[in-house]
Amino acid sequence: MKLQNSGKFIAVITGLFALGNAFAAPTVTRLNPPSALFTYADATPPYISRFLPAQRFDLQATIQADAGKTITSVVFKVNGSPVTAASGASAITSIGGDKFSATIRGYSNSTAGVKTLVVEATQNDSLVATGTGNFEIASITLNAGRKAKNIIWLIGDGTGIAHRTAARIVSKGASLGKSNDPLAIDTLPVTGIVVTHSLNSIVTDSAPGAHCYSTGNKANNGQEGVFPDDTTDKWDNPRIEHMGSYLARTQGKWLGIVSTADVEDATPAAFAVSTQDRGAGTGICDMYLDEAVANHNLHVLMGGGRKWFLPLDGSAGAGSGRVNSSTSGGGDYVVPSDVQAGWSVPAGSVDPNRNLIADFQTAGFYYAPDLAGLNAMTGSETKLLGLFNSGHMDVSYDKIAHRRNSATIAPGSLIATYPDQPLLEEMTDKALTVLSKNANGFVMMIEGASIDKQAHNMDTERWVHDAIEFDKAVAKCIAFQVANPDTLIIVTADHECAGIAISGGSTVTDAALQSTAVGSLKGIVGTYDNAKFPAYTIAGDGYPTTMDVDYRMIIGYAGNSDRYETWRSSPSYNVSPQARNTTTGYLVTGQQAGTGVQSAVHTASDIPLSAGGRGAAAFTGVFDNTDAFFKAMQAAIGGAK
Amino acid sequence: MKKILSIVALAAMCASSQAATVLSYSFTSDATPAVSGGSLVGTVSAAYAYIETVDANGDPLSLPSFRPDLTAPAIAVGDPSARGYGAPISGNALDAVDQAVLFSFSAPQDISAFALTLDNSTIGTPFGTNVEFYDSQDALLYSILVDQTVSGFSVNQALSLMGVSKVVLPSGAFYDNASLTVAASAVPEPSRVLLMGLFAGVAVFRRRRA
Numbered sequence: 001m002k003l004q005n006s007g008k009f010i011a012v013i014t015g016l017f018a019l020g021n022a023f024a025a026p027t028v029t030r031l032n033p034p035s036a037l038f039t040y041a042d043a044t045p046p047y048i049s050r051f052l053p054a055q056r057f058d059l060q061a062t063i064q065a066d067a068g069k070t071i072t073s074v075v076f077k078v079n080g081s082p083v084t085a086a087s088g089a090s091a092i093t094s095i096g097g098d099k100f101s102a103t104i105r106g107y108s109n110s111t112a113g114v115k116t117l118v119v120e121a122t123q124n125d126s127l128v129a130t131g132t133g134n135f136e137i138a139s140i141t142l143n144a145g146r147k148a149k150n151i152i153w154l155i156g157d158g159t160g161i162a163h164r165t166a167a168r169i170v171s172k173g174a175s176l177g178k179s180n181d182p183l184a185i186d187t188l189p190v191t192g193i194v195v196t197h198s199l200n201s202i203v204t205d206s207a208p209g210a211h212c213y214s215t216g217n218k219a220n221n222g223q224e225g226v227f228p229d230d231t232t233d234k235w236d237n238p239r240i241e242h243m244g245s246y247l248a249r250t251q252g253k254w255l256g257i258v259s260t261a262d263v264e265d266a267t268p269a270a271f272a273v274s275t276q277d278r279g280a281g282t283g284i285c286d287m288y289l290d291e292a293v294a295n296h297n298l299h300v301l302m303g304g305g306r307k308w309f310l311p312l313d314g315s316a317g318a319g320s321g322r323v324n325s326s327t328s329g330g331g332d333y334v335v336p337s338d339v340q341a342g343w344s345v346p347a348g349s350v351d352p353n354r355n356l357i358a359d360f361q362t363a364g365f366y367y368a369p370d371l372a373g374l375n376a377m378t379g380s381e382t383k384l385l386g387l388f389n390s391g392h393m394d395v396s397y398d399k400i401a402h403r404r405n406s407a408t409i410a411p412g413s414l415i416a417t418y419p420d421q422p423l424l425e426e427m428t429d430k431a432l433t434v435l436s437k438n439a440n441g442f443v444m445m446i447e448g449a450s451i452d453k454q455a456h457n458m459d460t461e462r463w464v465h466d467a468i469e470f471d472k473a474v475a476k477c478i479a480f481q482v483a484n485p486d487t488l489i490i491v492t493a494d495h496e497c498a499g500i501a502i503s504g505g506s507t508v509t510d511a512a513l514q515s516t517a518v519g520s521l522k523g524i525v526g527t528y529d530n531a532k533f534p535a536y537t538i539a540g541d542g543y544p545t546t547m548d549v550d551y552r553m554i555i556g557y558a559g560n561s562d563r564y565e566t567w568r569s570s571p572s573y574n575v576s577p578q579a580r581n582t583t584t585g586y587l588v589t590g591q592q593a594g595t596g597v598q599s600a601v602h603t604a605s606d607i608p609l610s611a612g613g614r615g616a617a618a619f620t621g622v623f624d625n626t627d628a629f630f631k632a633m634q635a636a637i638g639g640a641k
Numbered sequence: 642m643k644k645i646l647s648i649v650a651l652a653a654m655c656a657s658s659q660a661a662t663v664l665s666y667s668f669t670s671d672a673t674p675a676v677s678g679g680s681l682v683g684t685v686s687a688a689y690a691y692i693e694t695v696d697a698n699g700d701p702l703s704l705p706s707f708r709p710d711l712t713a714p715a716i717a718v719g720d721p722s723a724r725g726y727g728a729p730i731s732g733n734a735l736d737a738v739d740q741a742v743l744f745s746f747s748a749p750q751d752i753s754a755f756a757l758t759l760d761n762s763t764i765g766t767p768f769g770t771n772v773e774f775y776d777s778q779d780a781l782l783y784s785i786l787v788d789q790t791v792s793g794f795s796v797n798q799a800l801s802l803m804g805v806s807k808v809v810l811p812s813g814a815f816y817d818n819a820s821l822t823v824a825a826s827a828v829p830e831p832s833r834v835l836l837m838g839l840f841a842g843v844a845v846f847r848r849r850r851a
Contacts, residue, residue, distance in 0.1 A: 143691065143741035250764060250767055251813075
């Protein structure tokens with residue numbers, strides 16, 4: 001009996017202790033790299049985070065300490081072995097609310113397989129919080145064949161199947177049931193289907209949608225080159241080494257980034273920058289020079305976005321938005337000391353009067369402000385910076401119209417200020433000339449940005465035109481690949497935009513369309529047999545003579561917002577679909593108006609991928625967007641038959 | 642009897658020493674070795690290579706097999722510094738940056754030593770780079786790690802490998818001053834046959850005595 005009572009007493013005391021600990025124990029609330037094991041206690045595949053052997057990435061944990069307590073030490077263990085940080089490359093930082101962020105920067109692992117990651121955080125009262133996750137080191141088959149010396153990613157932003165089809169119908173035509181000619185994209189021998197989800201949504205935005213190709217990992221929407229954390233600092237997130245950096249340090253390759261967007265935009269930045277804020281303008285552009293030129297061998301950077309490069313004091317001309325951000329204030333960057341130590345990068349600084357163009361030139365870059373500048377290149381240049389607009393470059397529809405008639409300047413465009421903007425195919429040509437000078441090859445990302453931007457805007461004529469422009473850039477790359485067989489070309493997208501559907505064809509001429517009463521515009525859509533084969537004429541410059549042909553192709557938008565539809569091209573550039581044609585078009589209702597849905601939106605639809613050249617055979621089937629990274633890196637590191 | 646055995650062993654050692662063949666590759670202008678010591682039985686050839694994992698029907702091979710890549714260009718040598726791989730070690734070096742190099746013997750060889758020097762750079766595949774030795778059935782006999790991320794990494798190692806048919810240098814680096822010492826001919830020379838016969842005779846004699 002005595003023994004029984006003492007047993008009960010011990011049980012009660014133990015229970016009280018357990019209860020006390022349950023209410024007052026530090027906990028690990030986040031563990032990076034992200035894993036299903038940590039988040040859902042699911043140790044089975046697919047493993048969320050995956051890396052190349054020797055690819056660097058940060059280990060990070062957020063620990064919720066008890067009220068008034070601090071975390072005094074944190075140990076990360078991989079497969080049971082403590083990870084030792086390089087000098088200065090670790091930190092335990094108080095981030096408010098009794099939370100602490102612990103990091104080890106620049107970790108890597110060279111042995112293929114699934115690794116268990118455990119973090120043990122000790123509070124100043126000796127209580128210990130533990131979290132367990134995992135990650136995978138991918139297996140690369142070495143000596144599988146000759147390596148892909150050059151890798152070209154062509155990203156038609158937002159380009160789903162229907163965007164390609166529309167570009168083919170307009171630029172190549174179709175009759176008697178067959179396309180008259182293929183797009184350049186169509187001639188690539190291998191096709192796959194890509195799943196595009198981001199880390200935190202089935203619907204990705206362009207930052208994680210491109211980050212996956214550059215790092216092999218998932219990111220949250222709005223973030224690029226990093227995993228999410230719990231701090232407000234946009235520059236301290238756990239990083240993942242980009243493809244450009246990995247291939248620069250292991251193979252001496254050069255990196256090229258070419259876009260028709262502002263170079264600060266998500267897709268270009270996702271190939272070289274590390275931030276949780278895709279809109280962190282000046283900081284992103286500074287990072288191109290401060291980090292990517294040094295560590296990724298960035299040799300070509302072309303697109304719009306000159307405003308981020310000009311000093312705020314106006315000393316290099318007007319038009320600067322420097323030290324700003326397209327999403328929130330304070331876009332310049334300063335990285336914490338553990339990032340500096342772990343990644344061998346400078347601290348950065350808030351420097352509103354930095355002349356970033358001059359700094360690029362000092363670093364050996366040839367600067368081209370326009371097409372004439374590109375054409376003035378001597379051919380000996382090994383580094384090229386081209387900034388052709390203050391923001392996003394104008395679209396090919398308006399650039400071509402201006403080239404054909406210099407008096408044609410679309411309202412809303414910046415053609416008047418930047419009348420000599422190159423086409424994507426011209427930028428591609430120059431980029432290839434520069435990058436091909438490296439005997440060790442290159443990685444280049446070429447983005448047709450406004451296929452997405454104008455699909456958002458439901459401006460059919462402009463995104464179709466840019467899809468044609470994009471295909472011409474693809475053609476340049478295919479010609480390069482034919483001359484340089486050890487080149488891998490991957491043509492894909494980051495996501496589908498707007499839920500494009502080619503519904504049919506107009507049943508009336510353009511003249512009749514203009515005279516059709518608003519109330520009858522809906523009735524001109526010919527479906528099935530009545531769609532027939534819309535016919536466009538291609539001018540000598542390779543672009544349609546007009547998009548306003550008789551019996552034109554009709555596009556529907558499943559990912560739409562409200563718009564006023566006339567079925568005709570808009571004379572003005574970048575006018576909201578809810579403000580455009582309000583008196584001449586009929587209202588097509590879409591999603592609820594609100595932040596983010598005033599325009600058509602990205603969808604979760606799978607996207608097509610076409611590939612050609614060394615290693616292309618692997619890009620078949622249905623696969624995750626991160627898989628594309630590993631397929632490309634197999635070709636670059638291990639080679640392919 | 643011990644005296645007789647010593648004499649026989651000494652004779653065998655001398656014979657073996659005389660039979661050793663050293664293949665020295667300077668990679669000055671091509672991948673042809675300078676041969677010293679005895680003459681090599683058969684021939685050795687070099688080619689860019691790939692590892693084959695399936696047979697002609699697409700079925701998995703029981704062992705992956707390194708094969709010459711008939712679509713690849715001819716073996717190239719060049720100045721590593723021209724590709725940013727550091728100053729040359731001694732003029733030109735073997736360019737294996739983009740593809741592995743396979744040395745194939747027409748007759749299996751016994752390898753007693755191997756030496757190799759890498760380019761003077763830290764550029765290179767940062768994992769899994771091994772020089773590998775295979776027999777005629779594609780069984781891996783031995784591998785030596787060559788760290789391509791260490792500038793001027795070198796190997797100089799005694800080996801005892803029998804029946805080597807293939808030696809593979811992994812892709813990702815320039816290689817120079819390669820040396821393969823063939824311990825003894827796979828097809829024994831007449832003097833060696835005689836010595837081996839003597840060994841056998843002595844062995845039989847000793848067993849009977851025991």
